[in-house]
Amino acid sequence: MTTEEESECANPLFLKWINQWYEEARASNNKTQYTLKKALTSLQRYPLPIANPQDTTQLQGIGQGIANKLAKKLASWRKENGIAEPAAESTIAPGNASVEASTSSSSRPKAQRLYVPRYRSGAFALLIGLFKTYCLYGPDYFIPKNELISLCEPYTDTPFHVSGSASYGGGPGYSQHTAWSGMKTLEAKSLAERQGGVKFCITEDGVDIxxxxxEVLRSRNELSEEDKQMLMQFTSRQQQQQQATSPLSSDIAEFTDSNGLAQKSMAGESIRPHVIPASRTSSAASFSRQSSAASFSRQSSAGVGIEQAELTCYPAGSYDIVLVIDNREVHSSADRALIERELENEGTKVEIRPLTVGDYLWIARAKSSSTYKHFPDIVLDYVVERKRMDDLCASIRDGRYREQHSRIHASGFTNVFYVVEGNDPDAVSRLGEAAVNSALSRVQIHHGFHLKRPQTFEATLRLLKQISETLQDSLADIYAIPDHLIGHRGFSELKKSLQLQFPHLSLAMTFDAYDVVSNKSASLSVGEIYLRMLMTLRGVSADKALSIGSRYQTVQQLIDVLESEDGAKTIGELNINGTCRKIGPALAKKLDQFWTADSFDTT
Structure with missing residues (x-):
């Protein structure tokens, strides 16, 4: 389990401990691994924080034995961290704080003194560099060490490297007394965190400091003009974002089922520019891009008419095809670079980047010798989602299967290769062969993806190489939709509309635009949050959530009808969009209990 998965869970400590027990059971082939796997899945999907371990017994797969182990582990963890035991209380209800938050205010004998790095020290400069990264690329971007240092150097009197060192990346030239030592201080104070030992990100506490x-540096006129402009743009984006996130009200205008999620336009909303630096670009160049970054509108632009001259065009022969691999896509933990190395040995141009949708995609990059070398990378209309059979079965159980398909459709890709690698009879038998076959059929028939079933990892590599060669040989002029027309929602409709306007062209988008339309951590509309709240209840699919949401467009409207006489019956009689099927009395009863009862039985 990744750190990202733990951080996204409402109960990261419990998730971490259960995952440890699961891995131990799996390593020893103990039968308890199946129970622990079920407990892990249900805890991952549970959206509310739980302070009392005994309350976890209401989740599927967690019995009294696991709850008791969690209670002992939590007591030990509190003792190690000097946290007093809180008064016993149940937290299976909305609005309660997390385990950490429930004890933080009462457990410590006195408030800790706020830490601020010494002026122009290494920690001081690194904190500034991390904050600049936060402003430029968003809260979830981990910046490589060498790029971070270049953002920090103007703000410290201590060098980051010893004279004569080959690079900033470490090695013999580094001394423990360089400015980089301040990173240990920031991590110890929980102001920074690292990923994989080589990339770094600021924490929420670090942002506040x-x-x-x-502000102090600006008042003393010690910020560069570039940094002043960056801070002004960041402040402006925050203000726009606060204005856009109004309370749940009549703002929900309409729901459509094009992507399996609610789509709506809210007047005046805009999404902040989001720039992902290419690994080939220097940090200084990446930093300067902020001043010229395009704005992306959150409003749907479907139906917008533009001239062909407004499209970004790469003429045939002016670009190279590069295969981009998601940085989490590895064949084995023992050799993380195997995929990249094998493809490069076959003559395929490869680059590693974080991808928000898909495991592999292809970009057109202008040749360094061409007159278009200043143009951005263009994401072609081809993406690959690769899964091993056991991973496919797991994704069907925990809901990732459905969510990933929705995001692929929302990103506008029309040439999707769904690669299911190998076979795993045990995983198939546990889920059910009929369920697996049904899922594979939906991939082809319902979603329109190209299903590929290579039996080995080597066969998958041959497929990627073949697609790369075909694209390099077959594509002519490439056209990209202008960034200013692209928003987080409505892009699929926009692309279809423009494709009808230019049927003779194959339309693509820039990499920055791809990141905006596919980023699942981007700001959600009120309508999308409402539908996701509905879908947290087992049995409520995207279609059912849309049917309920289109009839009762706010939470208050839904609760009002459920609290009325025969409210559950009214919900049960609702037709599911586009079908003759109804929500049904059983699910309506669960919805009634979920939204109106004081407690909810998850079993």
Whole structure:
């Protein structure tokens, strides 16, 4: 389980411990692994924080034995961290704080003194560099060490490297007394965190302190003009974002089922520019891009008419095809670079980047010798989602299967290769052969993806190489939709509309635009949050959530009808969009209990 999965869970400590027990059971082939796997899945999907371990017994797969182990583990964890035991209380209800938050205010004998790095020290400069990264690329971007250092150097009197060192990346030239030592201090104070030992990101606590430091530097006129402009743009985006996130009200205008999620336009909303730096670009160049980054509208632009001259065009012969591999896509933990190395040995141009949708995609990059070398990378209309059979079965059980398909459709890709690698009879038998076959059929018939069933990893590599060669040989002029027309929602409709306007062209988008339309951590509309709340209840699919949401467009409307006489019966009689089927009395009863009862039985 990744750190990202733990951080997204409402109960990261419990998830971490159960995952450890699951891995131990799996390693020893103990039968308890199946129970622990079920407990792990249900805890991952549970959206509310739980303070009392005994309350976890209401989740599927967690019995009294696991709950008791969690209670002992939590007591030990509190003792190690000097946290007093809180008064016993149940937290299976909305609005309660997390385990950490429930004890933080009462357990410590006195408030800790706020840490601020010494002026122009290494930690001071690193905090500024991390905050600049946060402003430029968003809260979830982990910046490589060498790029971070270049953002920090103007703000410290201590060098980051010893004279004569080959690079900033470490090695013999580094001394423990360089400015980089400040990173250990920031991590110890929980102001920064690292990923894989080589990339770094600021924490929420770090952002709060960095804002104060930036204000002091600005008042003393010690910020560069570039940094002043960046801070102004960041502040402006925050203000726009606050204005856009109004309370749940009549803002929900309409629901459509094009992507399996609610789509709506809210007047005045805009999404902040989001720039992902290419690995080939220097940090200084990446930093300067902020001043010229395009704005992306959150409103749907379907139906917008433009001239062909407004499209970004790469003429045939002016670009190279590069295969981009998601940085989490590895063949084995023992050799993480195997995929990249094998493809490069076959003559395929490869680059590693974080991908928000898909495991592999292809970009057109202008040749360094062409007159278009200043143009951005263009994401072609081809993407690959690769899964091993056991991973496919797991994704069907925990809901990732459905969510990933929705995001692929929302990203506008029309040439999707769904690669299911190998076979796993045990995983198939546990889920059910009929369920697996049904899922594979839906991939082809319902979603329109190209299903590929290579039996080995080597066969998958041959497929990727073949697609790369075909694209390099067959594509002519490439056209990309302008960034200013692209928003987080409505892109699929926009692309279809423009494709009808230019039927003789194959339309693509820039990599920055791809990141905006496919980023699942981007700001959600009120309507999308409402539908996701509905879908947290087992049995409520995207189609059913849309049917309920289109009839009762706010939470209050739904609760009002459920609390009325025969409310559950009214919900049960609703038709599911586009079908003759109804929500049904059983699911309506669960919805009634979920939204109106004081407690909810998850079993």
């Amino acid at each position: 960095a804002k104060k430091v930036f």
